Each structure stands twice: as structure tokens, then as C-alpha cells.
Amino acid sequence: TDAVLEQLLYPKLHNRSNRRMPDYDYIRKELLRNGVSKKLLWTEYIEDCRANGDEPLMYSQFCYHIQQDEQKHRATMHIKRKPAExxxxxxxxxxxxxxxxxxxxxxxxxxxxxxxxxxxxxxxxxxxxxxxxxxxxxxxxxxxxxxxxxxxxxxxxxxxxxxxxxxxxxxxxxxxxxxxxxxxxxxxxxxxxxxxxxxxxxxxxxxxxxxxxxxxxxxxxxxxxxxxxxxxxxxxxxxxxxxxxxxxxxxxxxxxxxxxxxLSPLPATRFELSDWKTATVQFNYHISVDKMLYSVPYEYIKKKVDVKITDNTVEIFYNHNRIASHRRLKGRPGQYSTVTAHMPEDHQKYLEWNG
Structure with missing residues (x-):
């Protein structure tokens, strides 16, 4: 083969390949650091070769081999895409x-x-x-x-x-x-x-x-x-x-x-954009959202609750569990949305009294 012929005919040239090659992994990491250049790394490489009795590469060859190694690491892969993925x-x-x-x-x-x-x-x-x-x-x-x-x-x-x-x-x-x-x-x-x-x-x-x-x-x-x-x-x-x-x-x-x-089918209705707020339940077992008042079970008085607000609904959560849901009120401020089941028992009885 060409390699064997070269070794037989040009032994001196062939022996040049026995020169110590750079540590590519080390060089790649060092070049990422501020102020580190190929010239500095080559100088350190020469000193290390002399200390260990190895024959170093010249600067141009040192740079050439580093460039060849860099190109291997720039390999890109074509990823085959799947339909609807x-x-x-x-x-x-x-x-x-x-x-x-x-x-x-x-x-x-x-x-x-x-x-x-x-x-x-x-x-x-x-x-x-x-x-x-x-x-x-x-x-x-x-x-x-x-x-x-x-x-x-x-x-x-x-x-x-x-x-x-x-x-x-x-x-x-x-x-x-x-x-x-x-x-x-x-x-x-x-x-x-x-x-x-x-x-x-x-x-x-x-x-x-x-x-x-x-x-x-x-x-x-x-x-x-x-x-x-x-x-x-x-x-x-x-x-x-x-x-x-x-x-x-x-x-x-x-x-x-x-x-x-x-493609997966669309849901029956559009996703509704929601805003999240924190509110404290008042003594009248209601919370205030955009100047409107919504009831929650009276057991949660003075508790902090999370409120999810969409264009049409107001949902109230305590420790990630939904405790109340209301249709969102619109119009003049100060309106109440009250669910009878949220009221204490004596309050419910009061509602039953007639004139």
C-alpha cells in the first residue's frame, strides 16, 4: 500500500508522524476561557514536550490539527420529522x-x-x-x-x-x-x-x-x-x-x-385565557374580584385563596382544590354572586322567612 511504500522509501518523513499530538479535549476546554489563545497553548505544549523528551509540532501544524479536530465536532445530523409530531x-x-x-x-x-x-x-x-x-x-x-x-x-x-x-x-x-x-x-x-x-x-x-x-x-x-x-x-x-x-x-x-x-382533534370549545389572583375570604364569606363579590363556603373565612379568572367564569381554589365556581359578573360594581349552600345554616334559615 501507499503507506508501506512511504515508510520504505522515505523513512525520515514517516518518522515525523511520531511527533506528539496535542490533547484536543484539553485545548477545546481551554480555548473557551477568557484570554486563552492558540499561541499560548502551543507555547505550553512545546514546554511540556521538551520536559518529557517528545518532539513537538510547529505552530502552523499545531493550528492545522486543532482545526481538523474542530470540524469533526461541527458535524450536523439530519433528523427525519414525523407528520403531525x-x-x-x-x-x-x-x-x-x-x-x-x-x-x-x-x-x-x-x-x-x-x-x-x-x-x-x-x-x-x-x-x-x-x-x-x-x-x-x-x-x-x-x-x-x-x-x-x-x-x-x-x-x-x-x-x-x-x-x-x-x-x-x-x-x-x-x-x-x-x-x-x-x-x-x-x-x-x-x-x-x-x-x-x-x-x-x-x-x-x-x-x-x-x-x-x-x-x-x-x-x-x-x-x-x-x-x-x-x-x-x-x-x-x-x-x-x-x-x-x-x-x-x-x-x-x-x-x-x-x-x-x-393531528389530534380540537377541543369542543376554545381555551379561555385566565388570570390568577390571591384573595382573602371576608367575614361575609365573599371575596372581591374586580369590584364584584363572589361567595365561598363559610368555613374558609379569613383564609387566603387562589382565584382563576377568565372572561366568563371565576373559580376559587384552596390548597389546589376547587371550592367554588361562579359565572363572572359584569356591569355596575358591587354586585354579589352568592350560592346558598355556601352560607351558614342560620343564614340559610333567615332567607326562608317570608313577610
């Missing part, structure tokens, strides 16, 4: 613009993007902010647009999805976001911090959305969010129907054929 969600970097019809002020509209990872079928909607309410609404509308729910949801590490407690590993899903996931029967697996390859479809589609939707609407003027979203919906339909460059069909065709039949 996961959706990647994110906010697009470039906002759209709305003009206030009264003041002429230009307002930024933030673009939410949701992508089915298998077909790359996309949902896009504009919101005036990136707060919790907008984030949850975007997911509800996205599931209705897709007509079903995927098994996994992959969001970015934004505050509306993940609560950061200072430590990278010590992160938990936002409570309202977790409720949404449980309601729709999906699992939330956030992408790692600064790891865009954890959600490559969303990252790639964000760039396409910026070109084919946001930039395509740059010369049009919009005076309301509804008007902007109608224009986005038209562009979105065209975007999903565009043929792929490197494979057959379009996002829409691939979604309808392979993914939509496998």
Missing part, C-alpha cells in the same frame, strides 16, 4: 407597520409565526405587543387554522413561554402556557438558549416570512390591525401554495395529504 413557534424579527388614523403615528405590529415541522405549513398573525395575552391568542388561532393539534410544541425561550430563574437548567413553563398545553393535549419542549438549530423550520420560515409577507406589504398602508391581518392572510395563502424548489409539491399539499389526518 411538532409545531415550532416564534416571533419574527422584523415588525410590520400600522398608521394610527387619528394621530398619523406609526405603530409597530409584531409578527407571530407557527410552522408544522414536517410539511413546513405556516401560520402568521400580527399583534400590537408580544405579551402573554397575545402569545396565547396566537396559539389558539394557529390551532384553529391548522384544524388540529400536534403532539409537541417547540417555542423559543421568550418570557411568555418560559420562566427564567437565573440558572439555565432551572427553567419552568409559564403557568398559563402550561394550562394551554394541557387543555389542547400537547407537550411543550422549549428550544435551548441560543440554539436556533432546535427549531430550524421556524428560524428558516421567519426569514421567508420577512421576504414574502412583511417586505411584500411594505408599500401598502394599514390603518388597523384587522386590516393588516387580512392582507397577511392573503399573502399567507399564496406562500403556503408556492411549490418547493428542491422537492415536489407545496406546503399546503404536503400538509393536507400527510399531516392534517394525523
Amino acid at each position: 411538532q409545531i415550532e413557534v416564534d416571533w419574527a424579527g422584523d415588525p410590520a407597520m400600522i398608521i394610527d388614523p387619528d394621530t398619523g403615528e406609526i405603530i409597530k405590529a409584531h409578527i407571530f409565526v407557527g410552522v408544522m415541522t414536517y410539511s413546513q405549513y405556516t401560520y402568521v398573525e400580527a399583534f400590537l405587543d408580544m405579551k402573554q395575552r397575545s402569545w396565547i391568542k396566537a396559539h389558539i388561532h394557529m390551532y384553529e387554522y391548522f384544524g388540529g393539534v400536534a403532539k409537541i410544541l417547540v417555542p423559543d425561550n421568550c418570557k411568555t413561554a418560559v420562566i427564567h430563574n437565573g440558572k439555565r437548567k432551572d427553567q419552568q413553563i409559564n403557568q398559563t402556557y402550561q394550562e394551554l398545553a394541557e387543555y389542547y393535549g400537547t407537550a411543550i419542549i422549549p428550544a435551548r438558549v441560543r440554539s436556533p438549530k432546535d427549531k430550524p423550520n421556524a428560524e428558516g420560515t421567519v426569514g421567508n416570512i420577512s421576504t414574502w409577507i412583511t417586505a411584500a406589504l411594505r408599500n401598502e398602508q394599514f390603518f388597523s390591525l384587522a386590516e393588516l391581518n387580512r392582507a397577511i392572510r392573503k399573502k399567507l395563502l399564496t406562500f403556503n401554495q408556492k411549490l418547493f424548489q428542491k422537492k415536489e409539491g407545496s406546503r399546503l399539499e404536503l400538509f393536507l395529504e400527510n399531516e392534517k389526518p394525523l
